[in-house]
Amino acid sequence: EAAVTQSPRNKVAVTGGKVTLSCNQTNNHNNMYWYRQDTGHGLRLIHYSYGAGSTEKGDIPDGYKASRPSQENFSLILELATPSQTSVYFCASGDLGGRDTLYFGAGTRLSVL
């Protein structure tokens, strides 16, 4: 069974603060993704990675950075958090990119006050 673990599961941050969301996968998948889920918008891709050391911009990258230091770990960084970044964030991993099953983590609920 594929395993994608996100931390923290819940986070409350202050406007202007730095937030780091972490994701670890034990599937040895090359590709990892960060999505945010908002009512009325579905799942929107923020950043993704093809492997250690690589990061690519998704459809809504503004205000976010990503880091892929190893095959297993992929982080999403909000340098200056804003209330508009209040959302549920999902990390996912997969092989063959979007051509194969994406395995999602349990999600991180972020509130920026």
Added chain:
Amino acid sequence: QQQVRQSPQSLTVWEGETAILNCSYEDSTFDYFPWYHQFPGESPALLIAIRPVSNKKEDGRFTIFFNKREKKFSLHIADSQPGDSATYFCAASSNSAGNKLTFGIGTRVLVRP
């Protein structure tokens, strides 16, 4: 810019009826079309997927119908059960665009007993 349009946003059916969820797309390079489902409080998970070499894909009570000419695809849930109540997301990806999945906004399905 919404590359994958999904409708309706919500759908209520009675147990035993067929639920029909619709999606359309604009990018003619899209060539992989999965459906994910998400139960309340859980993360999305792959339900069924189709590639345009065929215009129909069945898996039990779930069927994807694909119309390449009209750039439309739909999910039919036959003999709907209360346990099918969830949010369903259609998605699409393109081999020429990094294989990243673009999701629709989701359809919340409620099956009444």
